[in-house]
Amino acid sequence: MPGLRRREVAALGDMSVEYYAELERGNLPGVSPAVMEPSPAPSGWTTPNLPTC
Known part of the structure; x- marks a missing residue:
């Protein structure tokens, strides 16, 4: 999760x-592909403003 x-x-x-x-x-080993998928941010969270290059 960024930030x-x-x-x-x-x-x-x-x-x-x-x-x-x-x-x-x-x-x-043995971890399902679903666990490896990124999960969405919990409700109410925002992505921090990260500097751009």
């Missing part, structure tokens, strides 16, 4: 930072 730190995303997903990092890298 969030790995530990923040892991906390939102109720998982450890280590597990999230492995998930992010695709190093978890």
Whole structure:
């Protein structure tokens, strides 16, 4: 999720930072493709304005 730190995303997903990092890298055998799909931002969240190059 753009703008969030790995530990923040892991906390939102109720998982450890280590597990999230492995998930992010695709190093978890047996994880369904649906889990690997990006999820939409929760209702009410906005994407931070990121600088453009």
